[in-house]
Amino acid sequence: MTVPRAATDDEKGALTKRIANERIVILFKLAEQNLEARPELSNEYAKLIRELAMHYRIKLAKRLSSHICRGCGAFLEPGISASVRVIAKQRLRIYTCNSCSTQKKVYY
Numbered sequence: 001m002t003v004p005r006a007a008t009d010d011e012k013g014a015l016t017k018r019i020a021n022e023r024i025v026i027l028f029k030l031a032e033q034n035l036e037a038r039p040e041l042s043n044e045y046a047k048l049i050r051e052l053a054m055h056y057r058i059k060l061a062k063r064l065s066s067h068i069c070r071g072c073g074a075f076l077e078p079g080i081s082a083s084v085r086v087i088a089k090q091r092l093r094i095y096t097c098n099s100c101s102t103q104k105k106v107y108y
């Protein structure tokens with residue numbers, strides 16, 4: 001029988017990052033689901049996502065980070081809480097937050 005050994009510090013770090021990543025994905029789904037019915041709730045989820053990513057030093061995927069306002073932390077969804085301008089020549093999308101009008105440039 002093998003004796004289970006304690007996880008090293010490196011393994012612990014990887015594990016906590018993975019768990020934080022899972023939480024971020026779950027929170028993102030919840031934010032999307034609640035956006036129309038309870039927008040203030042999805043803004044809270046967006047703030048949590050940002051705090052989690054900063055605390056565990058996780059780089060958010062472009063798909064996730066483009067949905068969070070840098071100015072007020074609101075959850076951005078084109079047509080609902082943000083307007084989007086596309087500049088195809090520069091392969092650029094400009095998201096403008098409807099509550100604080102902060103602009104976010106996302107290259108695609």
Ligand SMILES: [Zn+2]
Pocket residue numbers: 069070071072073074097098099100101102
């Ligand atoms: Zn904003």
